[in-house]
Amino acid sequence: MGFWHRNITGSDSVKNCTQEKRAVEKPKEQISGGNAQTPKAKKLKIPLNKTTSEVKYILNSVVFSCPICDEINTLDLNELDPILGGETLCVQCQDVLHVPGGYRTRSELPKLKIYAGLPVAVRKFPVFYWNHPVIHELDERGITRIIIQYGLWGFCQRCHHQFSPAVLMNLPHTTGEIVDYRSLSSDEMVEMKSLRTGCCPYCSHRILLVIISEVPHYVISASENLSHRWDDRR
Ligand SMILES: [Zn+2]
Ligand SMILES: [Zn+2]
Structure with missing residues (x-):
């Protein structure tokens, strides 16, 4: 779990206060904190x-x-x-x-x-999911919804309860974020409410075993044959 500490405290632009005097002679762009373009562009490197x-x-x-x-x-x-x-x-x-x-x-x-399965704290799951290369690739192809059927599995590390991918992919980053519960079943609602507080609804454990896999072509073509709703852009 040491990985998460490394990345989350990773804002290194503030570290060199001691060198600011010299910076007056050599203007450095990094001192002006105003350029809003770059900060979030840096992709987090997540464990696979x-x-x-x-x-x-x-x-x-x-x-x-x-x-x-x-x-x-x-x-x-x-x-x-x-x-x-x-x-x-x-x-x-x-x-x-x-x-x-x-x-x-x-x-x-x-x-x-x-x-x-990879152990991921419930609280860190959204960061893991949204920085995952497989999710980025599906997103670029406009087929992210396939992940509800295939490619994302999440279990409680302790009691092995399997969570709905629809819940996992919709977990908000922050506790204050509003979640649309309307598309969730009542079981999924129970999962969502508990995971939002950071723990498993059945045993209160705080760590998931997560698998995000590449989606094979035979899965994508099967999904296209079975249902068209998976790719809304067509
Ligand atoms: Zn083993
Ligand atoms: Zn559990």
Whole structure:
């Protein structure tokens, strides 16, 4: 978790008060605090999920080592949805693992990876989400809504309750921000209200295990066939 401390205290433009006298002779732009263009343009570098692409087939199962603890895990292919894949817990470290459905259908195999959950404090989730390269890429393509169906998984680290992606992606950055609850189900409302206070509604734990994965092409084309509402721009 040391990562977050590094980045959040990262405003370095104020550090050199002692050198201000010399700055009178050599004008420096950084002293005028008025240029509003730059401050937020700096993208936060966030940690990404650990993954493995070393996956073997044995009978009707995939066998792989956990990206976190290296323990060998086995998953029956029948437990994988061909499009949505499946989630499982590492038998050793109990981290959440996402296995893409392409392993079952053998689609896009060279690009597929198994993802392990990353611990993210509930309070830091919006920063993590909005700085994630996958989310930026989906946003540029105008298909961010696909993340409700595929690409974002969030679980309580302690009780493993799985949160709705629609709740997670709409979590506000600050406590004062107004949230539109109308599109949420009553279960999602419970999640939203509790996560806004920084904790799991069922066990009060404050850390999520989050996976944000790349969205394979077969998921995008399936979504285009199933429903057009995912891409509002067309
Ligand atoms: Zn493990
Ligand atoms: Zn919990």
